[in-house]
Amino acid sequence: MSHARFAPVTDSIVRELRSICGDANVIFGDASRLARYSRDQVPEKHSHVPPEAVVMPGAAAEVQAVMRLANRELIPVTPRGAGSGLSGGAIPVFGGICLSMERMNRILEVDTANLVAVVEPGVVTNKLDETLKPLGLFFAGYPMSEEICTLGGNVAHNAGGGRAVKYGVTRRYITGLDVVTPSGELLTLGGKRFKDVTGYDLVGLMVGSEGTLGVVTRIIIRLLPRPRYRRSLLVLFDGVRPAIETVPEIVIGGRMVPASIEFMDRISFQEACRSLKESLPWERAGAAMLLESDGSHEAQVAEEAAMMESVCRARGPLDVFTADSEVDSARFWKIRKQIPWTLKALSTHSSIEDIVVPVGEIPAIVEKIQGLEKEYAVRVPVFGHAGDGNLHAHPLKDPLSTEAAWYELIPRLLTDLYTATAALGGTISGEHGIGSKRRQFLPLVMGAGQIDLLRRIKQAFDPNGILNPGKIFD
Amino acid sequence: MSHARFAPVTDSIVRELRSICGDANVIFGDASRLARYSRDQVPEKHSHVPPEAVVMPGAAAEVQAVMRLANRELIPVTPRGAGSGLSGGAIPVFGGICLSMERMNRILEVDTANLVAVVEPGVVTNKLDETLKPLGLFFAGYPMSEEICTLGGNVAHNAGGGRAVKYGVTRRYITGLDVVTPSGELLTLGGKRFKDVTGYDLVGLMVGSEGTLGVVTRIIIRLLPRPRYRRSLLVLFDGVRPAIETVPEIVIGGRMVPASIEFMDRISFQEACRSLKESLPWERAGAAMLLESDGSHEAQVAEEAAMMESVCRARGPLDVFTADSEVDSARFWKIRKQIPWTLKALSTHSSIEDIVVPVGEIPAIVEKIQGLEKEYAVRVPVFGHAGDGNLHAHPLKDPLSTEAAWYELIPRLLTDLYTATAALGGTISGEHGIGSKRRQFLPLVMGAGQIDLLRRIKQAFDPNGILNPGKIFD
Numbered sequence A, B: 001m002s003h004a005r006f007a008p009v010t011d012s013i014v015r016e017l018r019s020i021c022g023d024a025n026v027i028f029g030d031a032s033r034l035a036r037y038s039r040d041q042v043p044e045k046h047s048h049v050p051p052e053a054v055v056m057p058g059a060a061a062e063v064q065a066v067m068r069l070a071n072r073e074l075i076p077v078t079p080r081g082a083g084s085g086l087s088g089g090a091i092p093v094f095g096g097i098c099l100s101m102e103r104m105n106r107i108l109e110v111d112t113a114n115l116v117a118v119v120e121p122g123v124v125t126n127k128l129d130e131t132l133k134p135l136g137l138f139f140a141g142y143p144m145s146e147e148i149c150t151l152g153g154n155v156a157h158n159a160g161g162g163r164a165v166k167y168g169v170t171r172r173y174i175t176g177l178d179v180v181t182p183s184g185e186l187l188t189l190g191g192k193r194f195k196d197v198t199g200y201d202l203v204g205l206m207v208g209s210e211g212t213l214g215v216v217t218r219i220i221i222r223l224l225p226r227p228r229y230r231r232s233l234l235v236l237f238d239g240v241r242p243a244i245e246t247v248p249e250i251v252i253g254g255r256m257v258p259a260s261i262e263f264m265d266r267i268s269f270q271e272a273c274r275s276l277k278e279s280l281p282w283e284r285a286g287a288a289m290l291l292e293s294d295g296s297h298e299a300q301v302a303e304e305a306a307m308m309e310s311v312c313r314a315r316g317p318l319d320v321f322t323a324d325s326e327v328d329s330a331r332f333w334k335i336r337k338q339i340p341w342t343l344k345a346l347s348t349h350s351s352i353e354d355i356v357v358p359v360g361e362i363p364a365i366v367e368k369i370q371g372l373e374k375e376y377a378v379r380v381p382v383f384g385h386a387g388d389g390n391l392h393a394h395p396l397k398d399p400l401s402t403e404a405a406w407y408e409l410i411p412r413l414l415t416d417l418y419t420a421t422a423a424l425g426g427t428i429s430g431e432h433g434i435g436s437k438r439r440q441f442l443p444l445v446m447g448a449g450q451i452d453l454l455r456r457i458k459q460a461f462d463p464n465g466i467l468n469p470g471k472i473f474d
Helices: A011-021 A029-035 A062-073 A127-134 A151-157 A202-206 A241-246 A246-253 A265-276 A298-313 A326-346 A359-376 A403-423 A440-445 A450-463 B012-019 B031-035 B058-073 B125-135 B149-156 B202-206 B240-244 B246-253 B267-275 B297-313 B326-346 B359-376 B403-423 B439-444 B450-463
Strands: A026-029 A053-055 A077-080 A097-100 A107-111 A116-119 A174-180 A186-190 A215-222 A229-237 A260-263 A287-295 A319-323 A382-385 A392-394 B027-030 B053-055 B077-080 B097-100 B107-111 B116-119 B174-180 B184-192 B215-222 B229-237 B260-264 B285-296 B319-323 B382-385 B388-392
Touching: A011 A026, A011 A053, A011 A062, A026 A029, A029 A053, A029 A403, A062 A097, A062 A186, A062 A215, A107 A127, A116 A127, A127 A151, A151 A215, A174 A202, A186 A202, A186 B450, A202 B202, A202 B450, A229 A241, A229 A298, A229 A326, A241 A246, A241 A260, A241 A287, A241 A359, A246 A260, A246 A298, A246 A359, A260 A265, A260 A326, A260 A359, A265 A287, A265 A326, A265 A382, A287 A298, A287 A326, A287 B107, A298 A319, A298 B058, A298 B297, A319 A326, A359 A392, A359 A403, A392 B229, A403 A440, A440 A450, A450 B184, A450 B202, A450 B450, B012 B027, B012 B053, B012 B058, B027 B031, B027 B077, B031 B053, B058 B077, B058 B097, B058 B174, B058 B184, B058 B215, B077 B215, B107 B125, B116 B125, B116 B174, B125 B149, B149 B215, B174 B359, B184 B202, B229 B240, B229 B297, B229 B326, B240 B246, B240 B260, B240 B285, B240 B359, B246 B260, B260 B267, B260 B326, B267 B285, B267 B326, B267 B382, B285 B297, B297 B319, B319 B326, B359 B388, B359 B403, B403 B439, B439 B450
Parallel strands: A053 A097, A077 A097, B053 B097, B077 B097
Antiparallel strands: A026 A053, A107 A116, A116 A215, A174 A186, A174 A215, A229 A287, A229 A319, A260 A287, A260 A382, A382 A392, B027 B053, B107 B116, B116 B215, B174 B184, B174 B215, B229 B285, B229 B319, B260 B285, B260 B382, B382 B388
């Protein structure tokens, strides 16, 4: 696929790319290999677009050379991590070059004297965690997909995870970045220091910019002491309301900041348990909460867990299961992590949403989603990071309806969902990003003046608009 | 003062300003009143410049009207909070209009259901704290000057304070901003939600932009539960080395995150104690550490304090004083907060520096500063937020030397200090900002490509360059 604004990837361009990165690190003309780079984890198959070429650089200098070439020839470049994104951010919507960071996957340094790790963007998040574990340290901003996602992708999307209530998300921990600009210049932003007000916060701006402002080639991550104690609760309720109403009670009434406050509605929880052949008595649960406290002090962890348990017990739960060890708590998290995979498998078509509202509005948005289920006669399971106000609603196509009917219905349903979210002071993505998936909906939550400002910032970094075009805004 | 790029403030402009903000809220032609707006807390008197007019808007719509007028007429506008800044950020270096936010000083809302406060920029930081205290909440990013500084200034400089080791600085807590652009448009950025990846992080970019990208008219601040317990240690050492070497031992070896790790060298500590008529045995102290743990759990606070005490005791301190109550700990903090005022009063000329290094390099930079003291034969007391790697070195003019000699010496000394800081992976400001004071030194720590990018971002917001010109970069 090519586009009037951009030039195609020709044989002569491919020769240049091969001379930069080596023959083995350029894919061209092989449709089945290229197809693997046409998608991320967004389930909408009609959004997939293969790149014209895939280039796998091994070092920042190679990224620079590729960007200089692409900028000169006006070829679109789409950076790619693990392809585990949920907004179409790594889909090369205008074809061109897919810049896959898979070979730049080294942990360069764990600097225990300054409490930072220095990594390449292609490092799988869990690999860093495995390295840090014996040192008693961790990167606290990691997302739920840590077994597959890469740190470069975490940075691109400002990924958040199951512990953001207490620890915040990726941006909080990124103290330095090496970035190749669209014109091929290598910038060293920030460093190993924890405070810095020298000029505008370019490190923070790069984090969450979805690969549209520069290509990250090195990441410096602030590390925290790994919590020594952990206590997890899995609490089953007979319905959504008593479960979700615990959220503001814990966050606001409890006056403590636990690590995790995860919500799972009936379909999410039951289907995940069913697919895992879970032996817990999940069949009668109308909703479940996964609550966790962690820290370096046993008494603090116990006190927080007791507070959460007492809030839950006041709501008449069906069952309360507790876990004090990593092993037991892993069982609870396995259920929670299974949900998106199970839901995707329930239907040929679905949409993984990522709305966020002020935390006190969590019960209101869940009620709204239940209303949309009835209005559109589709199932919309809901789960996610309720303690942050961040919920994954997951509309599923009715197996009896046609594909055409689904594609007619889903933009209307999303428009209603997003409009309701905005009315509660929320927005359309808390951690997945806008990408190509939500681009058309941005004006629902952002005024023309602000979108125009985003465009002017993009222009400041990328005058030719070659880096990851077709993302965030039109 | 006026400048070729800009137009002067004429009588007809003043009439327009008065019709926007009311006669009483515009100062013009009154040199002594204008002089009060010529400076911030930077001691360098030669940097002071009065504005041609001061305008005190009462609402965002008035700020918009002033900006539209200034943008049309090419009149420079310098926003101003309390004037407590330490980088010359509020100095109207090209004259023009000082936009003083002093009348926009209302706490609009404390939303306990969503754990945020909504304030105008002119609210004094401590006033918010007084309001939050009975609610058991607090804004954790506040700086040391909380009795005088305003929240708008905190946002402009991404201010940090004595608890940043644990709580981070201002940016972490700002979830939403209303901003008037240089062309007079009102943008509502972010909101009461705690997660948001909808487009580039404009809230984060505005924080720390030193009033050069827009005028903040409303701030939404995330609140945390106020810690119920606190334990403070004031530890006196006979010299700098044993004191400063506790810092990496606590931060790295201790595997805990205490609230405060403050360092004071001999001159800083002794002179502050002397000026306060402190009865503690300060005369023999060669250095002091103020260490504090806080939290919602008594056992955790006690355990952290015990760890810090044990690290200190292993270094053979002269004295260890502990405090468990707000009242006692206030006595320790009073000494720490007194330091910059005392040092400024010690000499007719001084320079308040704000370098930051990776936390493991704290002993190395202190040693470097001691070398500079000898090399330049000036006293350079050092104190500050050692646990963040952020130190305030404070070169003092020798009373026997001339003013001319000082102005010849200080840029050379700062160049050496900044170069040494950069060589250790640090930078020239951790929390005070670049402003007009450090602008000329920016190329010591930032490449031309990155400075050019800052300029292009500035251009994206402020094509005519009228908002706070002469700050950060040339």
